[in-house]
Amino acid sequence: MTSRVPIQEIKSDNRVCGTCTACCDGWLVSEVLDMRPGQPCRHRTIEGCAIYEERPEKPCRTFSCSWLTEDFPLPESARPDQSGVILSRLGNWGLWPVLAATPTGAKFDPPTFDFLKSFCTQNNVAILCVELEMIDESFTGRGWQKTFGPEDFVSALRSGDNVDALWELGNRVGRV
Ligand code: SF4
Ligand code: SF4
Numbered sequence: 535m536t537s538r539v540p541i542q543e544i545k546s547d548n549r550v551c552g553t554c555t556a557c558c559d560g561w562l563v564s565e566v567l568d569m570r571p572g573q574p575c576r577h578r579t580i581e582g583c584a585i586y587e588e589r590p591e592k593p594c595r596t597f598s599c600s601w602l603t604e605d606f607p608l609p610e611s612a613r614p615d616q617s618g619v620i621l622s623r624l625g626n627w628g629l630w631p632v633l634a635a636t637p638t639g640a641k642f643d644p645p646t647f648d649f650l651k652s653f654c655t656q657n658n659v660a661i662l663c664v665e666l667e668m669i670d671e672s673f674t675g676r677g678w679q680k681t682f683g684p685e686d687f688v689s690a691l692r693s694g695d696n697v698d699a700l701w702e703l704g705n706r707v708g709r710v
Pocket of ligand 1: 557558567569575576577578579582583584585586589590594
């Protein structure tokens with residue numbers, strides 16, 4: 535186990551968080567930890583999580599980082615602090631696994647969007663992306679979503695169907 539902050543138990547034999555702290559930096563929301571976009575968890579230190587053994591169930595123990603744990607062919611370069619996107623499994627849409635894509639900032643850089651789009655088409659993975667409205671580095675509580683995946687997934691989420699169910703499945707940054 536790395537001494538850096540892992541928001542979850544390390545489950546991969548091959549990957550460790552290393553210097554990444556993306557999931558403790560405020561891009562996942564927790565009222566208990568007073569963590570929100572623009573404001574990291576108050577227990578995050580330069581050496582890692584100050585309360586690792588006592589960290590709360592949500593989001594710390596339930597969050598599952600796809601780069602670290604999933605059996606998807608995510609490249610090394612997709613580590614969240616390097617790629618600018620935290621990917622986590624939301625569930626399934628038919629036969630398609632669905633990943634939530636949360637930017638490590640208000641918005642995705644164009645290359646990150648390109649990566650997500652090509653990852654989706656090459657691996658038959660549906661992706662729900664969220665971007666945030668930030669004013670003066672504060673999250674307003676509003677944002678936008680963008681989807682990649684099969685046509686019915688894209689059109690259903692565009693029309694608003696099933697959005698609530700997907701939100702409830704994940705550890706999202708906020709409601710859009
Ligand atoms: S308590 Fe804070 S620093 Fe510790 S794992 Fe959870 S989010 Fe990260
Ligand atoms: S986002 Fe993933 S790789 Fe980065 S610290 Fe969290 S669990 Fe580790």
